[in-house]
Amino acid sequence: xxxxxxxxxxxxxxxxxxxxxxxxxxxxxxxxxxxxxxxxxxxxxxxxxxxxxxxxxxxxxxxxxxxxxxxxxxxxxxxxxxxxxxxxxxxxxxxxxxxxxxxxxxxxxxxxxxxxxxxxxxxxxxxxxxxxxxxxxxxxxxxxxxxxxxxxxxxxxxxxxxxxxxxxxxxxxxxxxxxxxxxxxxxxxxxxxxxxxxxxxxxxxxxxxxxxxxxxxxxxxxxxxxxxxxxxxxxxxxxxxxxxxxxxxxxxxxxxxxxxxxxxxxxxxxxxxxxxxxxxxxxxxxxxxxxxxxxxxxxxxxxxxxxxxxxxxxxxxxxxxxxxxxxxxxxxxxxxxxxxxxxxxxxxxxxxxxxxxxxxxxxxxxxxxxxxxxxxxxxxxxxxxxxxxxxxxxxxxxxxxxxxxxxxxxxxxxxxxxxxxxxxxxxxxxxxxxxxxxxxxxxxxxxxxxxxxxxxxxxxxxxxxxxxxxxxxxxxxxxxxxxxxxxxxxxxxxxxxxxxxxxxxxxxxxxxxxxxxxxxxxxxxxxxxxxxxxxxxxxxxxxxxxxxxxxxxxxxxxxxxxxxxxxxxxxxxxxxxxxxxxxxxxxxxxxxxxxxxxxxxxxxxxxxxxxxxxxxxxxxxxxxxxxxxxxxxxxxxxxxxxxxxxxxxxxxxxxxxxxxxxxxxxxxxxxxxxxxxxxxxxxxxxxxxxxxxxxxxxxxxxxxxxxxxxxxxxxxxxxxxxxxxxxxxxxxxxxxxxxxxxxxxxxxxxxxxxxxxxxxxxxxxxxxxxxxxxxxxxxxxxxxxxxxxxxxxxxxxxxxxxxxxxxxxxxxxxxxxxxxxxxxxxxxxxxxxxxxxxxxxxxxxxxxxxxxxxxxxxxxxxxxxxxxxxxxxxxxxx
Ligand code: ARG
Ligand code: ZN
Numbered sequence: 001x002x003x004x005x006x007x008x009x010x011x012x013x014x015x016x017x018x019x020x021x022x023x024x025x026x027x028x029x030x031x032x033x034x035x036x037x038x039x040x041x042x043x044x045x046x047x048x049x050x051x052x053x054x055x056x057x058x059x060x061x062x063x064x065x066x067x068x069x070x071x072x073x074x075x076x077x078x079x080x081x082x083x084x085x086x087x088x089x090x091x092x093x094x095x096x097x098x099x100x101x102x103x104x105x106x107x108x109x110x111x112x113x114x115x116x117x118x119x120x121x122x123x124x125x126x127x128x129x130x131x132x133x134x135x136x137x138x139x140x141x142x143x144x145x146x147x148x149x150x151x152x153x154x155x156x157x158x159x160x161x162x163x164x165x166x167x168x169x170x171x172x173x174x175x176x177x178x179x180x181x182x183x184x185x186x187x188x189x190x191x192x193x194x195x196x197x198x199x200x201x202x203x204x205x206x207x208x209x210x211x212x213x214x215x216x217x218x219x220x221x222x223x224x225x226x227x228x229x230x231x232x233x234x235x236x237x238x239x240x241x242x243x244x245x246x247x248x249x250x251x252x253x254x255x256x257x258x259x260x261x262x263x264x265x266x267x268x269x270x271x272x273x274x275x276x277x278x279x280x281x282x283x284x285x286x287x288x289x290x291x292x293x294x295x296x297x298x299x300x301x302x303x304x305x306x307x308x309x310x311x312x313x314x315x316x317x318x319x320x321x322x323x324x325x326x327x328x329x330x331x332x333x334x335x336x337x338x339x340x341x342x343x344x345x346x347x348x349x350x351x352x353x354x355x356x357x358x359x360x361x362x363x364x365x366x367x368x369x370x371x372x373x374x375x376x377x378x379x380x381x382x383x384x385x386x387x388x389x390x391x392x393x394x395x396x397x398x399x400x401x402x403x404x405x406x407x408x409x410x411x412x413x414x415x416x417x418x419x420x421x422x423x424x425x426x427x428x429x430x431x432x433x434x435x436x437x438x439x440x441x442x443x444x445x446x447x448x449x450x451x452x453x454x455x456x457x458x459x460x461x462x463x464x465x466x467x468x469x470x471x472x473x474x475x476x477x478x479x480x481x482x483x484x485x486x487x488x489x490x491x492x493x494x495x496x497x498x499x500x501x502x503x504x505x506x507x508x509x510x511x512x513x514x515x516x517x518x519x520x521x522x523x524x525x526x527x528x529x530x531x532x533x534x535x536x537x538x539x540x541x542x543x544x545x546x547x548x549x550x551x552x553x554x555x556x557x558x559x560x561x562x563x564x565x566x567x568x569x570x571x572x573x574x575x576x577x578x579x580x581x582x583x584x585x586x587x588x589x590x591x592x593x594x595x596x597x598x599x600x601x602x603x604x605x606x607x608x609x610x611x612x613x614x615x616x617x618x619x620x621x622x623x624x625x626x627x628x629x630x631x632x633x634x635x636x637x638x639x640x641x642x643x644x645x646x647x648x649x650x651x652x653x654x655x656x657x658x659x660x661x662x663x664x665x666x667x668x669x670x671x672x673x674x675x676x677x678x679x680x681x682x683x684x685x686x687x688x689x690x691x692x693x694x695x696x697x698x699x700x701x702x703x704x705x706x707x708x709x710x711x712x713x714x715x716x717x718x719x720x721x722x723x724x725x726x727x728x729x730x731x732x733x734x735x736x737x738x739x740x741x742x743x744x745x746x747x748x749x750x751x752x753x754x755x756x757x758x759x760x761x762x763x764x765x766x767x768x769x770x771x772x773x774x775x776x777x778x779x780x781x782x783x784x785x786x787x788x789x790x791x792x793x794x795x796x797x798x799x800x801x802x803x804x805x806x807x808x809x810x811x812x813x814x815x816x817x818x819x820x821x822x823x824x825x826x827x828x829x830x831x832x833x834x835x836x837x838x839x840x841x842x843x844x845x846x847x848x849x850x851x852x853x854x855x856x857x858x859x860x861x862x863x864x865x866x867x868x869x870x871x872x873x874x875x876x877x878x
Contacts, residue, residue, distance in 0.1 A: 011320040011373040017138055018049040019091070024145045024190075026135065030122055030153040030197050035104045035115060036065075039135040041145075044095040051093040057086040057136035060114070060129070064136070065101040086136035100136055109133075110785055110826040118263035119222060121198030122158065123276055125269060128319055128378045131190035141316045142421040144187035151197055152179040158197040160220060164188070164272040166254045184272055186252065189315055189421065194271030196220065196259045203229050207240050209250045215240075219282065221260040228283040231294060231678065232258065232301050239302040242336050247410060249309045258282065258301075262751065265787050265829045266382070268300050270307030277304070280752050280788055286676035286717040288753050291683035293718075298340065303333040309414065317421045319378045323370045323446065324424055326382075327390015331398075334391055341680040344543075344569035345617040351544045351570075352621075354392065358384035358547070360633050362451045364839035365876050367478035371424050371446040377871045379829055385449070392547040393445045399490045399545055400442070400519065401435050409434040441521060442488045449478040452487050454520075456552040460535045467495065467536060468510070469518075470526040473548070479878065489520040492545040492568075495529065495536035500565030502539075506531030516542070537561055542568040556582060556597065560604045569614070573621055576604065580625045580651065581634060587647035588635065598654035605655065606662045616670070617684030620691040625651060628802045629840075638845045641806040645765060649698065656699020663701075667692045676717045683719075690723035697727040705733035712739055721747075722756055732766045751783075755792035762797040769804045770811055773797060777819070784823075787830050794819050798837030805837065806844065810851025813838075817855040820869060821862060828866030835859075835872045853877075 023042035028035060043055070064081040067074045069092065080087045086100070109116035114133025115124050124130065132139040149163040155178045161170070165184025173179045200220040207215045217236060219229040236258070243249040258275045260282035268277040281300045284293055310332060311325035338346040361367060361384050368381070370390045375381055398406040409431035416430060424446050432439045457470045471491075475484035493516060494502040507530035512519040518527060537558045541550050554562075556579050563575040579601050587593050608614065608622045628648060632639045656663065670689040674682070693711065696704035708728045715721035725743055728736045740760065748754040761772055773793060776782060783789045798805050798816050805812040816837065824831035841852035856877055859865070865873065 008374050008376050009378075011318070011371075014318050014320075016046055017140065017143055018046050018053045019043050019055050019138065020046055021138055021143050021145045022095075024147045026147065026149045028149065028151045028195065030151070030158060032154075032157070033105065033107055035106055035122070036101060037104060037135050038099070038101045039137075041098045041100075041137070042095060043091070043098055045091075045093055049093075052090050055088040055091045057088075058129070058132035058139040059084050059086055059136045060133045062086075062102045062104075062133070062136060065103055066099070067101075068099040070097050071099070081136075102135055104134065111829070112263055112265045112787065112827060113829070115195075116263070118261040120157075121196065121200065121222075121259075121261060122153075123196045123198075123259065123261050124194050124271075125265060125276065126193050126271070127191040127269060128322075129191075131193050134193075137190050139190050141189040141191060141318060144189055144315075144419075144421060146187050147182075147184045147193065149182045149184075149195060150179060151182075151195060152177055153197050156199075158199060160200045160202075161195075161197050162220070162257055162259065162274055163195040164193060164274050166273070184253075186272060186313070187419065188272050188312060192270070192272045192312055192315075194269070194274045194276055196261075196274065196276065199223070200259070201226050203227075203233060205233050205237065207237050207251070207256075209240070210244045211250060213250075213254075215251050215253070216255045217257075218255070219258045219260065221279065221282065222262070225260070225279075225283055228285050228288075229260070231284045232277075232282045232297050235298040235301040236305060238298075238340065239305040239336060242302070242339065243306060243309070243332075246335070246339070247309075247332075247407075249414070251308065252313070256305075258304075262788070263786055265827070268304045270304040270311055272308070272312050275304045278788065280755070283752060284678070286678075286719075288718050288750050290719040290722055290756075291678060291686055294678040294683070295337070295341075299333050299337050302336045303329055306332045306336070313419065314414070314417045315421045317423050319375070319381070320371055320373065321423050322378075322381060323386045323390040323393075324422065324427055326387045327370060327392075328394050328427075330387050330391035331394035334395075342615055342617060342684075344573075345615065345621065345680075345684070347543055347570050348573050348618070348621045350388075350391075354384070354388045354547060355630055355633070356627065358388045359451055359549075360629070360840060361385055361836075362389070362449060362478070363476070363633065363636075365479060365842070365878055366836060366839050366872070367449040369447050369449045369481075373447075377832075377867045379868055380832055380871050389547055396445065396488075396490050396546055397431060397439075397442070399492065399517065400488070401431060401437070405435045406431075441485075444485055444487055448475065448484060448487070449481055450475040450484060452489065452546075452548040454489060454491075454541075454546075454548040454550050456538070456540060456550065458538060458553065462535070464530075465532050466528055466530055467505075467532040468526055468528040469538060469540075470524070471518075471520055472524050473520060474523070479875065486521065486523045489546045489548060491518040491520060491540055492516055492542040493518055494539045494542065494567060495532060496539050496562065496565060496567075497536060498534055500561075502567055503533050503536055504531075505529040517545070539566045539568060539571045541571070541574075542566075543570045544574075556600070560600060563604050564607060569618060572608075573618070576601075576608070576622050577626055579604070581631065583651055584626070584631055584644070584647045585635060587650055588631070588640075588643050593647075593650050593654060595654075598651060599658055601651075602655045602658045606659050609659075609662060609666055615681070615684050616688040617680065620684065620687035623688070623691045623695060629800075632802060632840065632843065635843075637843055639806075639840070639843045640845050640848075641802040642808070645803045652695060652699045654699075656696050656701045656704075660696065660699075660701045663692045663696055667696070667707075673716060676719075686717075686719050686723075690720065690727075693723065694727045694730065697733065698731045700731070705731065705735060708733065709735045709739065712742075718753070718756075722760070725760055726763075729760050729764045729766075732764065736764070751786075751788070755788055758789065758792040759796040759800075762793050763801045765801060765803045767804075769797075769801065770807070770815055773815065785826060787827065790823060790827075790830055791834070795834055795837075798834055806848055808847055808851070810848070810855060813852045813855035814858075817859040821859055821865075824866050824869045825864075828868035831866065832868035832872045835869055835876070838876050841876070 025040040027038040106115040113130040151161040161180035163182035168183040170180035201223045202220045205217045260279040264278035412430040452475045455472045497503040511525045511527040559575040712724035
C-alpha cells in the first residue's frame with residue numbers, strides 16, 4: 001500500500017519556519033457561484049534565515065490570479081504557483097507585503113474543508129489544514145498573525161457577515177451589496193480563522209465578565225430554529241462563568257458568536273470569537289432532542305468555549321502537539337459536566353466512552369501515542385487517543401498533584417505561555433516546576449501507545465494482620481513500539497472491611513502510598529499494609545484513576561460485596577460490570593449460565609435499584625450490561641459476535657425473569673408525566689425508566705413489548721419516544737417494523753430526527769438490517785453529501801451493530817467498504833473515519849477475519865483513494 005510518494009512527516013524534523021506572517025488582511029468577495037480572495041500578507045524573514053531562502057506557501061486546489069510584492073506585480077520567473085504551493089524564489093530579506101488573489105468555488109467543495117456552502121450559507125473549516133484552501137499561506141500552527149477581514153456580499157443573499165475578533169466597520173457597497181470588517185487583535189494561527197456569510201437568524205444575549213466587561217453573545221442559525229438555540233446559549237453562559245470560577249479565566253473579546261451549520265465534518269470548531277458548530281450540537285427542544293443530545297450540547301459548547309484559553313491563547317507549535325489543546329480541553333469540559341451534573345455519573349459516562357472508543361483503538365492496528373511522532377495525514381489523528389486518553393493523562397496529573405497543586409501548575413502555564421505556540425514538554429514542565437516533582441517518567445503517558453494491563457494479587461496473614469497487594473503492569477507492543485517502559489499509575493484505593501467501610505492501617509511498606517493513592521512506578525510492586533483489622537476486600541482504581549485494564553483475583557462474591565458497599569460509587573458500578581462481564585464471557589465459552597450466579601447478580605441489581613442515596617442516573621448505568629463491543633474487546637481473540645449477542649441476551653433474559661416484578665415497579669414509579677426539563681435529575685429518572693424498559697423488552701418479559709409500543713405512542717418527548725423505539729428494534733418485537741414506519745412518517749421532517757431514524761435502522765441486530773440500509777442508501781433523494789446523515793446510517797452500523805457489521809458471510813464488511821469507496825471521492829474525512837471501524841478485524845474468528853480482510857483488500861486494490869482513507873487502510877492492514 002505505501003508508495004514512494006506517500007510522505008510521512010516526523011516530529012524530529014520540526015524546524016521553525018524561515019518566514020513569519022505578522023499580519024493578514026483578507027478581502028473576500030462572495031458571488032453567486034464564485035468567491036474571490038485577495039490577501040495582503042505582511043511577511044518577514046525569521047531570525048537565522050539566510051537571504052535568498054525561498055518562501056514556500058501552502059495551497060490546496062488553488063489557482064493564482066494575481067501576485068505582487070509591495071504593490072509591484074511579480075515577473076513570472078520570480079515565483080512558481082501550483083494548486084498546492086506558491087514559491088517565491090528569492091523574497092526580499094526584510095518585512096514586505098505579499099499580495100495575492102485567488103478564485104474559489106465553495107459551491108463544489110464537498111470535502112467541507114476550507115470555504116464551502118452549507119444550505120446556501122458560506123462557512124469555513126480550517127483546522128487543521130483548510131486555510132490553504134482559501135489562500136496561499138504558511139499553514140502551520142506556529143505562524144501567529146493578527147487578522148483584518150473585509151467581506152462583501154449581496155445584501156439579500158448574505159445579510160449576516162461574520163469573522164473572528166471584533167466588528168470594526170461596514171456599510172453599503174453599491175449594487176445591492178454590502179460589506180463588513182472584522183479585526184482580531186489576538187495573534188492566531190490560520191487554523192483558527194473563520195468566516196460565515198449568509199441569511200441567518202440569531203438569538204442574542206450578553207455576559208458580564210468577572211472584571212466587569214460586557215460581552216455580546218449570539219447564536220446564528222437557519223431561520224425558524226432560533227428557539228432551539230436557547231439551551232446552547234444557557235450552556236455558553238454557564239461555561240463562561242465556570243472558567244472564571246474554576247480557573248480564573250475570562251473571555252477576552254467584545255463579542256462571542258456561534259453559528260450552527262448543517263453540513264459539518266466534525267462536532268464543532270473553536271475559531272477565535274466565532275465558533276462554528278454542527279447544528280446537531282446546538283439545536284434542542286424536547287420533541288426532537290434526547291437527554292443525551294442535551295448533555296452533548298452542553299459539553300461541546302463548553303469544550304469549544306474553553307479552547308479560547310487552552311488552544312487559542314495558548315496554541316500548538318505543530319500538529320504532533322494536538323493533545324496539548326485537545327486532551328486538556330476535554331479534561332476541562334469533563335470537569336465542567338461533573339460540576340454541573342453528578343460527578344460519579346459523569347465519570348462513569350466518560351469511562352464508558354473511553355473504553356468504547358479509545359481502548360479498542362489503543363489495542364489495535366491504529367494505536368498511536370497521545371503525542372504521535374509521525375503521521376501521513378494529520379486529519380486521521382483527531383482520535384479518541386488524542387482527545388479522551390489525552391484527558392485521562394491530564395486527570396492523572398491532577399490526581400497526582402492534588403487539586404491545589406494542579407491549579408498552581410495551570411496558573412503557571414497561562415502565566416508563562418500566554419500567546420505561545422507550544423509543546424507537551426512545556427506543559428509538563430510547568431507542573432514539574434510548580435510542584436517540585438520529577439515528571440519525566442509520567443511523560444511516558446504522552447509518548448507510549450497501548451493500554452497497560454495491570455494485574456493485582458493479594459495475600460493476607462491473619463496472624464500478623466498483614467495485608468499485601470502485588471501489582472504487575474505490562475503494556476503490549478503497538479505499531480512501531482515493540483518494547484514498553486513501565487508507567488506511573490496512580491491507583492486510588494480503599495481497604496473495605498467486613499462492615500463495608502474503609503479500614504485503616506498502622507504502617508505501609510514496599511511502595512509509594514499517599515493517603516488513598518498508591519503510585520506505581522515499576523513493572524512489579526508489592527505493597528504491604530501493617531495492622532489491618534481484618535481481611536479486607538480491596539477497592540482499586542477508584543474513580544478509574546488511571547486508564548488501564550485492571551484484573552484482580554477477586555471472586556464474584558467479593559465483587560458483589562463491593563457493588564453493595566464500596567464508598568466509591570464508580571467502583572460500585574464497576575463491580576457490577578465485572579460480574580456481568582464474567583457471566584457473559586463464561587456463557588460465550590460454552591458454560592451454561594448457572595441460575596445461582598445469575599440470581600446473585602440479579603439480586604445485587606435489584607438492591608441497587610432500591611438503594612437510597614443513589615441517584616437514578618447512577619442506577620441506570622448500574623442496570624446497563626457491558627456492551628457487546630466491550631465484551632468482544634475483553635475476549636480479544638476469535639471473536640464471534642453472534643455468540644456474544646446470544647450470551648448477553650441470555651443474561652438479560654435471566655434478569656428480566658427473576659426481577660421482572662421489581663423492574664416493573666421501578667418503571668411505574670417513574671412514569672409521572674411531568675413537563676420536560678433537561679436537568680440532570682429529570683434526565684436520570686427517564687434514563688432509569690428507559691433502561692428498565694429495555695431490559696424487560698429484550699428479556700421478553702410478558703407485556704413488555706406492548707409497554708414499549710404504548711410508551712412510543714404516548715411519549716411527550718423524544719427521549720422517551722426514541723428509547724421505546726430502540727427497545728422495540730433491539731428486541732425486534734412484533735411492532736418494531738410498524739414503529740419504525742410510524743417514526744419515519746411522523747417524526748423525520750426535522751433532519752436531526754431523521755438521523756435518529758437512520759441510526760435506529762442501522763443498529764437493529766436483525767438479519768434484514770443490511771437490506772433495509774441498502775434500500776435507504778439507494779433512494780435517489782438520500783442526502784449523500786451530508787456527514788450527519790452518512791454517519792447516522794453507516795457510522796452507527798459499523799460501530800454499534802456488531803452482529804450485522806460482523807455478519808459471518810462478510811456482507812456487512814462489504815457494505816461498509818463499498819460505502820467508503822463511494823464517499824471517499826466526495827468527502828475523505830467522513831470516509832476515513834467510517835473505515836476505522838475495521839480496527840477490530842484481526843480479533844474475529846478465522847471466517848470473519850478472512851471476510852473482513854477480503855473486503856479491505858478489495859478496497860485497496862480498487863485504488864484511487866484519498867490520502868486520508870489510504871492511510872487508515874494501510875495501517876489497518878499492516
Ligand atoms: N478542534 C475541534 C475540536 O476539538 C475539532 C476539529 C476537528 N478537525 C479534524 N480535522 N478532525 O473541538
Ligand atoms: Zn477540541
